[in-house]
Amino acid sequence: MSIKIDGLTHTYNPGSPFETHALKNVTMEIESGEFIGLIGHTGSGKSTLIQHLNGLLKATSGSIWINSVEITKPGVKLKDIRKKVGLVFQYPEYQLFEETIEKDIAFGPTNLGLKEEEVRQRVKEAMEMVKLPYDELKDRSPFDLSGGQRRRVAIAGVLAMQPDILILDEPTASLDPRGRDEILEQIKLLHQQKKMTVILVSHSMEDIGRLVNRIIVMHQGTIAFSGTPREIFSQAEELESIGLGVPQISHLMKAMNRNGCQLPEDVFTVEEAKTIIMDYLRGKHHA
Amino acid sequence: MLKDITIGQHYPTGSVVHRLDPRTKIIGTFVFMAGLFMVKNFEAYFVVVTLLIVTIKASKVPFRYVLKGLKPLMVLIMVTFLINLFMTRGDVFFALGPVTMTWEGLRQGIFMALRLMFLIVGTSMLTLTTSPITLTDGIEQLLNPLKKIHVPAHELAMMMTIALRFIPTLLEETDKIMKAQMARGADFESGNLINRAQSLVPLLVPLFISSFRRADDLAMAMEARCYRGGENRTRMKALQWHRMDVVVLLLVLGYLGIMIWMRVR
Ligand SMILES: Nc1ncnc2c1ncn2[C@@H]1O[C@H](COP(=O)(O)OP(=O)(O)OP(=O)(O)O)[C@@H](O)[C@H]1O
Ligand SMILES: [Mg+2]
Numbered sequence: 146m147s148i149k150i151d152g153l154t155h156t157y158n159p160g161s162p163f164e165t166h167a168l169k170n171v172t173m174e175i176e177s178g179e180f181i182g183l184i185g186h187t188g189s190g191k192s193t194l195i196q197h198l199n200g201l202l203k204a205t206s207g208s209i210w211i212n213s214v215e216i217t218k219p220g221v222k223l224k225d226i227r228k229k230v231g232l233v234f235q236y237p238e239y240q241l242f243e244e245t246i247e248k249d250i251a252f253g254p255t256n257l258g259l260k261e262e263e264v265r266q267r268v269k270e271a272m273e274m275v276k277l278p279y280d281e282l283k284d285r286s287p288f289d290l291s292g293g294q295r296r297r298v299a300i301a302g303v304l305a306m307q308p309d310i311l312i313l314d315e316p317t318a319s320l321d322p323r324g325r326d327e328i329l330e331q332i333k334l335l336h337q338q339k340k341m342t343v344i345l346v347s348h349s350m351e352d353i354g355r356l357v358n359r360i361i362v363m364h365q366g367t368i369a370f371s372g373t374p375r376e377i378f379s380q381a382e383e384l385e386s387i388g389l390g391v392p393q394i395s396h397l398m399k400a401m402n403r404n405g406c407q408l409p410e411d412v413f414t415v416e417e418a419k420t421i422i423m424d425y426l427r428g429k430h431h432a
Numbered sequence: 433m434l435k436d437i438t439i440g441q442h443y444p445t446g447s448v449v450h451r452l453d454p455r456t457k458i459i460g461t462f463v464f465m466a467g468l469f470m471v472k473n474f475e476a477y478f479v480v481v482t483l484l485i486v487t488i489k490a491s492k493v494p495f496r497y498v499l500k501g502l503k504p505l506m507v508l509i510m511v512t513f514l515i516n517l518f519m520t521r522g523d524v525f526f527a528l529g530p531v532t533m534t535w536e537g538l539r540q541g542i543f544m545a546l547r548l549m550f551l552i553v554g555t556s557m558l559t560l561t562t563s564p565i566t567l568t569d570g571i572e573q574l575l576n577p578l579k580k581i582h583v584p585a586h587e588l589a590m591m592m593t594i595a596l597r598f599i600p601t602l603l604e605e606t607d608k609i610m611k612a613q614m615a616r617g618a619d620f621e622s623g624n625l626i627n628r629a630q631s632l633v634p635l636l637v638p639l640f641i642s643s644f645r646r647a648d649d650l651a652m653a654m655e656a657r658c659y660r661g662g663e664n665r666t667r668m669k670a671l672q673w674h675r676m677d678v679v680v681l682l683l684v685l686g687y688l689g690i691m692i693w694m695r696v697r
Contacts, residue, residue, distance in 0.1 A: 149553040160496075161443075161497065162443060162444060163447070191603070194610065199615060201611045201614060201615060224617065227614070227615060227617055228617070228618075231615070232615040234611070234612045234615070237612065239609070239638055239641075239642055240609055240613060240616075240638055241632075242633065242634045242637035242638050251498070251619075252613075252616055252617075252634065253616035253617050256616060256617030256618060256619070257617055288641075292574065301617065302616060303615070306616065306617065
């Protein structure tokens, strides 16, 4: 499923003293099957942008196409769009409400009008995807779980709708490193195996650099840069000028070069850096 | 969705009206209401309208924005108008079976609808020009004499401050949860009454839970900062009367005088 955005503008509270221009003339395209990382400083308009993609927010001007359907036109069935575009909100654990975990995850698929058997199957699959044991947890209350587990239930609630496009707004905020890695790993698998188009909003350069095909950088309601992680992180100064940075490991490589090593600087995962540094050191030994 | 609710909202412009002492504005509003309820004929409404227009102009709040506050209460105003129109006895000018409209009813209906509108606009000027914190400060100060007869003025004011402080937060939260459930296919807008009531469960449960959590957090945070109620509590910004307050209070008294005179004339 591809996404095309043309001249999208969004103004909150127009005509009042609280008027905010959250998006200004945003134009971009996302191909089917891409894994996009959306980054930007706090308040740059990331959450506003993604809420347009399933019609939760109405554009002040501009248009959006999801697979050649223009969803910004009046009279579009938003329910059909929301079936295809799954959106996991920031801190989704606060939207849970059912007595049991199974019922809560089933809320989305039931709203789609699926049969009971199909719903149960989907709930089971979704729980497996986020590593929650179905038989053990299905009848427990979601409110008995830890924050991290609740987050997984909420993500499963969207996955159970089996969207073609999955959008996650900072899914790992305030999780421990282990929980974070597990969830990100799972998202990566969904992208690879189910060929989902994924948009991941995150503040972590490390996570994004490691996972995505393309990074879109937002700044004050506009798109500042767009490109592969390699292209983006090679512009360290520009990134820093808008309050973002490059992964820590890139800093390390730079610092080593300043001290006389000759290492490539466009490295942004620890594993990659490890191999390069090890090779470099070995090479030096032999020389 | 919920953005249209402007009652109780603060609209900062830094105007003369905004800078008045909250006590002046509270007293002024009450006097305004008292005067409004004394009105017997349309002529007196000219005084009321003039006062409102002058206040709005001086406050630099756009007219359109003030009038927006009437929108959610339009139903109430309409009902008031219709009840008066149909229920007042007098010269019938329209009849359809048992339904009759009278000239007196028309006059009374317009009269009451206007009164309600002036009341809403007048009181919303208080909240539009006064931040919730200053407003409750003013109320606490005005209630202070009642402490002698054990009215918990400070506690009441604190409760109001907190309630007012959390209205926008709750609206924001409602908006967020609503959107999150809509993303999961929830439908809050269509269906019959029972369906709609049922569709509120996914909204209300998370909302209640988060309100309790917030209340808990707030209580904890206040206690952690040694909040012990009103006893011996001083404030950073003590309220002070200025010359402008005296002028305004005199003007308000003048308005009350005119209203009384027009009533007994
Ligand atoms: N419901 C709202 N009403 C009014 N203004 C809003 C609302 N939501 C966001 N804004 C404003 O729009 C701008 C963009 O906000 P947005 O939430 O899209 O930022 P973000 O990039 O998601 O930030 P963060 O990284 O903090 O989540 C901000 O200036 C914010 O104050
Ligand atoms: Mg956000």
